[in-house]
Amino acid sequence: MNIYVSNLSFDVHDEDLKSFFAPFGEVTSAKVITDRATGRSKGFGFVEMADEAASKKAITELDGTTVDNRTISVSVAKPKEERSSRGNNRGGFNSGKSYNENRY
Template sequence: MSIYVGNLSYEVTQDTLTAVFAEYGSVKRVQLPTDRETGQLRGFGFVEMGTDAEETAAIDALDGAEWMGRNLKVNKAKPREDRGSSGGRRGNNGGGYSQRY
């Protein structure tokens, strides 16, 4: 399970976020998603801790805490929803209708 960390400063790095969460246990992984087009951080991330107890301690301590000028939103990450196929096209003509002339 992962921890969702929202309302992050755009100046955050994996190292700084790791250091904050390391106060509550072992940090296995930190992910900071970036915008595909601009490469800029998206303002949220995910942290994986070593144990459930460490996750709970970090969530309890950091949810709502002020860090880097922002109040963090910290909770258990929800599983990613399947958004289905991209493009929204049906069949070969894009609308699901037959083309007859």
């Protein structure tokens, strides 16, 4: 099961995140999301656990707990929504429509 963890301290790293969940069962991956430009944590991450029952127990017991003086939120991760491309013709600055097209 994929788990979403938010409101993480900027000092929390992948291994720290993994260690928070390890007492509940096997953690197959733990990733703190970072800014591409700066490498700094964005304050959230994802944990994947092999066992669904262990995942649910971890979510229940860790949600609302305090880690590094911050109250974290833990929930089931939702699938990433499909993003449309920039050239989607919905209008806006990059719509491809000429400014003068509707003037005359």
